[in-house]
Amino acid sequence: MSNIEDIVDSLENKISKLLHKLELLKHANLKLNEELEVSKRLNSSRKTEISAWEEKYEALKMANSILGSDDNKRETKLKINALIRDIDHCIAQLSD
Structure with a gap:
């Protein structure tokens, strides 16, 4: 009987x-999930911050090329043409 009680x-x-x-x-899993959510929000x-800086960089590139920089003249001309x-498309729609 003692053997069964021990078991x-x-x-x-x-x-x-x-x-x-x-x-x-x-x-531990709950803590890791919370850290994951924080990391996702930070990411x-x-x-968003990178996207904003890229837009600013593109605007600066265009401004430099308009001011006479030879590096990005082709890109600027293409954007101006666009x-x-x-x-022209808007004017054509207004005149219809």
């Missing part, structure tokens, strides 16, 4: 340890 006590002890380990893992914020086509 039951051993099983109860192992189950208790497993439940404790499960709680620790749940807590999204950084992407703007002129857009304006």
